[in-house]
Amino acid sequence: xxxxxxxxxxxxxxxxxxxxxxxxxxxxxxxxxxxxxxxxxxxxxxxxxxxxxxxxxxxxxxxxxxxxxxx
Amino acid sequence: xxxxxxxxxxxxxxxxxxxxxxxxxxxxxxxxxxxxxxxxxxxxxxxxxxxxxxxxxxxxxxxxxxxxxxxxxxxxxxxxxxxxxxxxxxxxxxxxxxxxxxxxxxxxxxxxxxxxxxxxxxx
Numbered sequence: 001x002x003x004x005x006x007x008x009x010x011x012x013x014x015x016x017x018x019x020x021x022x023x024x025x026x027x028x029x030x031x032x033x034x035x036x037x038x039x040x041x042x043x044x045x046x047x048x049x050x051x052x053x054x055x056x057x058x059x060x061x062x063x064x065x066x067x068x069x070x071x
Numbered sequence: 072x073x074x075x076x077x078x079x080x081x082x083x084x085x086x087x088x089x090x091x092x093x094x095x096x097x098x099x100x101x102x103x104x105x106x107x108x109x110x111x112x113x114x115x116x117x118x119x120x121x122x123x124x125x126x127x128x129x130x131x132x133x134x135x136x137x138x139x140x141x142x143x144x145x146x147x148x149x150x151x152x153x154x155x156x157x158x159x160x161x162x163x164x165x166x167x168x169x170x171x172x173x174x175x176x177x178x179x180x181x182x183x184x185x186x187x188x189x190x191x192x193x194x
Contacts, residue, residue: 010138018150028147
């Protein structure tokens with residue numbers, strides 16, 4: 001559990017680093033949706049203080065959910 | 072590859088990636104470690120599990136070195152490698168199905184809900 005959580009923390013940091021550009025490709029969008037889902041799941045099992053929430057995550061998430069995104 | 076879809080889910084974009092990009096060692100090792108672990112379970116070969124774990128550690132090192140460079144860190148391959156390593160961890164910590172079955176059966180016999188704490192054992 002803990003090792004998986006660590007990988008997901010790393011992935012969360014990468015999702016933030018990659019920024020808005022990542023949602024412009026099919027693969028980037030797929031990866032974002034998959035991994036952000038896992039990030040949210042990891043909040044269920046984390047025993048530490050959890051990930052730091054930041055605005056850029058929310059903006060990315062709403063962009064990803066937007067149905068106007070086309071490939 | 073054309074329009075052929077290798078099913079849905081996590082891996083559908085991998086063939087396309089392989090066709091379009093030079094795949095680095097970090098992603099390759101992540102895939103190999105998962106594949107080796109999968110084969111180890113399929114064949115019931117515990118010696119392959121140690122091989123899988125060696126590959127996993129190697130993949131971990133390779134991904135770490137990618138993260139030191141900004142462009143490599145932002146690359147799709149890096150993110151996929153991290154995702155696959157996470158998947159490797161998940162597959163190696165799941166509760167064996169037969170154990171869940173056993174707990175449910177014992178619970179039914181005792182006419183109680185399944186024994187508490189079944190999921191705790193996964194951690």
